[in-house]
């Protein structure tokens with residue numbers, strides 16, 4: 001079985017003790033493609049390092065919506081072991097996005113998208129925070145347009161805000177350069193899935209959350225969405241799938257067969273065929289040959 005993990009954070013400190021072992025375990029279970037997702041400067045650099053070290057690993061550069069207020073003074077506890085001495089180059093968003101641009105020119109094969117970006121109004125919901133998240137989201141979209149690569153979109157407690165934002169920023173009628181997008185950790189219903197896939201042509205990242213007992217509406221949305229728009233992802237080390245969760249707190253790409261099994265059942269197709277389609281979707285959206 002060929003497996004793609006389109007959203008993972010293997011550079012997180014919780015993998016410091018056994019990162020290499022995890023990569024090998026993932027490979028053994030069929031993971032032939034991993035996209036490491038950046039959330040600030042250091043993590044984007046760490047994601048790129050992983051991508052440079054392994055043939056089957058690629059990365060994105062970005063600033064997570066939860067990090068827009070703190071990304072120039074990150075908590076040292078979250079910095080991966082090998083990057084404790086890394087000297088940050090950017091002191092503001094202009095410098096940071098310039099750095100992202102330079103890196104993408106340098107490593108166009110390994111940097112396959114921008115993000116994760118988007119909205120997160122779960123911890124805090126103020127007009128100021130939303131404005132800042134919008135501003136940073138726009139910068140990611142500009143890079144995506146410039147390089148013809150997709151944006152990886154995080155969308156938590158912000159369904160209406162996302163609909164309104166896309167309505168204005170993704171006016172495809174007046175724009176010829178369509179930006180591709182991935183709604184990472186898709187957690188909404190059928191109506192929202194339809195809007196994102198049919199109107200914007202976005203892909204939906206499906207991971208552990210879809211396997212949880214309370215996620216019936218997500219499973220209904222998966223059933224209703226053409227498989228061409230679905231991607232597999234872990235968001236490792238978070239969101240371990242239901243069965244793996246009994247034994248493992250930390251998520252990893254090798255647990256993805258549980259997610260593929262679920263999608264295959266919902267789409268009523270054999271697991272192997274399902275995994276092949278999902279794998280080729282991942283290559284397609286990220287432009288990987």
Ligand SMILES: [Zn+2]
Nearest residue numbers: 007037116235
């Ligand atoms: Zn993530």
